Every structure is written in structure tokens, then in C-alpha cells.
Amino acid sequence: MDKKPNTKPEGKPVVVSKPFLTGDPYDKTTLQTALFFFGSLLVIAVVYLIVCAVMTFDNLPLRVLLNAMVVFVTWAIYYSSGMSQGSIAVNNGEIMHHRRETGAEISKEELSRCYHPMKGYVCSLLGTLPLFLCAVILALIATRQTTGLGALPSWISALEAREEIGAPLAFYHESVPLGLEGVLRILIRLSLMPFVNMVGAGNPDGLLMLERFSPLLVFGPAVSYGFGYTRGVNVRARIHSDIARNTRKRAKKNAKAKARKAAPKKGPIELN
Numbered sequence: 001m002d003k004k005p006n007t008k009p010e011g012k013p014v015v016v017s018k019p020f021l022t023g024d025p026y027d028k029t030t031l032q033t034a035l036f037f038f039g040s041l042l043v044i045a046v047v048y049l050i051v052c053a054v055m056t057f058d059n060l061p062l063r064v065l066l067n068a069m070v071v072f073v074t075w076a077i078y079y080s081s082g083m084s085q086g087s088i089a090v091n092n093g094e095i096m097h098h099r100r101e102t103g104a105e106i107s108k109e110e111l112s113r114c115y116h117p118m119k120g121y122v123c124s125l126l127g128t129l130p131l132f133l134c135a136v137i138l139a140l141i142a143t144r145q146t147t148g149l150g151a152l153p154s155w156i157s158a159l160e161a162r163e164e165i166g167a168p169l170a171f172y173h174e175s176v177p178l179g180l181e182g183v184l185r186i187l188i189r190l191s192l193m194p195f196v197n198m199v200g201a202g203n204p205d206g207l208l209m210l211e212r213f214s215p216l217l218v219f220g221p222a223v224s225y226g227f228g229y230t231r232g233v234n235v236r237a238r239i240h241s242d243i244a245r246n247t248r249k250r251a252k253k254n255a256k257a258k259a260r261k262a263a264p265k266k267g268p269i270e271l272n
Contacts, residue, residue, distance in 0.1 A: 086232020
């Protein structure tokens with residue numbers, strides 16, 4: 001049986017990529033990048049506090065939709081940031097490969113800064129580690145939150161001076177100290193404010209379940225950043241492909257211009 005010849009589909013873009021050297025998952029800039037990533041998580045928590053404060057209305061489907069969009073946009077930003085950093089790392093790897101091919105010396109530190117598929121995950125996971133540890137502790141010690149005591153009517157204050165009335169009502173004025181659980185709850189809920197809004201403040205069982213799963217949810221930005229970092233190879237390939245396509249177009253245009261100049265000009269037509 002005759003085999004059909006391998007034909008290339010017309011109009012399919014040609015993918016051009018350059019070789020690059022692979023670095024290490026950890027280098028001297030990893031800790032700095034991790035600290036920057038942790039700082040960005042704190043900034044996002046403040047932004048959540050401002051933006052999500054207006055998304056606590058009673059319409060459940062609309063509330064879930066809007067807060068889900070906030071989560072999607074946040075994770076997309078981290079994905080884009082990781083993709084940009086991955087592209088830069090691949091570019092460094094291409095430069096190091098060119099230097100090695102030309103016989104130039106490459107230091108171990110320069111090589112370690114080149115692209116590695118796990119570098120994005122290492123940086124982002126290290127940056128999320130403090131928040132993850134807080135989430136783990138909260139998940140272990142969290143208890144179901146119940147409604148607190150309501151405020152006493154104003155006319156009661158005039159009667160509290162009497163011992164038989166003031167003594168039974170003394171616990172209304174006792175302040176509850178803010179312990180470890182309360183501090184961790186504030187931090188984690190700020191970091192996961194869109195999810196808190198989706199569950200709703202009036203759902204204590206749902207909030208408790210959210211706190212139980214918070215160690216997994218806090219890794220959302222880190223995973224998005226790490227996955228985006230791995231796409232840096234594709235970004236560099238698209239850049240090289242665009243450059244090659246523009247070069248081919250320019251070459252064809254120049255060839256046509258030269259052909260027009262080289263074509264013999266027609267002389268005047270003689271009439272009998």
C-alpha cells in the first residue's frame with residue numbers, strides 16, 4: 001500500500017525556537033523573589049478588604065459570580081507575572097547558550113539563573129509558606145463561630161447600679177481577649193475574602209469548612225504563578241516565530257521590489 005506524502009497544512013504558522021541552557025530550581029535571587037511574592041499576597045489581602053467589602057449583598061448567585069471573578073482576575077495576574085518571569089529566564093538561557101557556543105566563560109551563578117521548570121513553583125511556594133503555616137494552625141484549632149451577645153437596651157444602664165440587677169448582667173461587659181485563633185482567622189479570611197463572601201457571613205458551618213480547607217486555597221496564587229512560569233518557553237517561541245515571520249515578509253517584499261526594478265522597461269510603440 002502506497003504511503004501518502006507528508007504534506008504541511010497551508011496557513012499553519014511555523015514555530016521557531018532557539019536552544020537555551022537550563023539553570024537550577026534555586027538560585028541567589030530565589031529568596032528575594034519569594035519575599036516579594038509574600039509581600040504581594042499581603043497587598044492582595046488589603047485590596048480584597050477594599051473591593052470585596054461591597055460584594056456582601058444577599059443575592060447569592062450574583063455574589064458568588066462577582067467574587068469568583070475577583071479570584072479569577074487575581075490568579076490571572078499571578079499567571080501573567082509568572083509567564084513574564086519565565087520568558088526572561090528563558091532569554092537568559094538563550095544568551096548563556098550563545099556564549100557557550102562562542103567559547104565564552106559562564107559562571108555557575110549565571111547558569112543557575114537560567115530557566116528551570118520548577119523555579120517558578122519554588123519561588124511562589126516559598127513566598128506562600130508563612131501564610132500556609134498560619135492556615136494549617138487555624139485549620140487545626142478552628143471552632144464553629146456562634147453569634148455573640150446582643151447589646152443591652154439603654155434603659156438598663158440606669159438599673160445596673162443595683163446589685164441584684166448589675167451582678168447577673170456583668171458578663172455583658174466582659175471583653176473577650178483576642179487569642180491566637182482570632183488573629184489567624186483575621187489574617188486567613190482577609191487572604192481568602194472572596195471565598196468568605198461566597199460562603200456568606202451567616203453560614204458558620206460553611207465558614208468553618210472554609211477554614212479547614214484554607215491551607216489548600218492559599219496556594220492558588222502560587223500555583224498560578226508557577227504554571228505561568230512554565231509557559232515562558234512558549235512565549236519565547238512565539239517571539240522568535242513572529243520575528244522569523246516578519247523577516248520572511250520583509251525578504252519577500254524586497255525581492256518583489258528588486259524584481260520590479262530589474263524588469264525591462266517597454267519602449268514606445270511604433271505606428272505604421
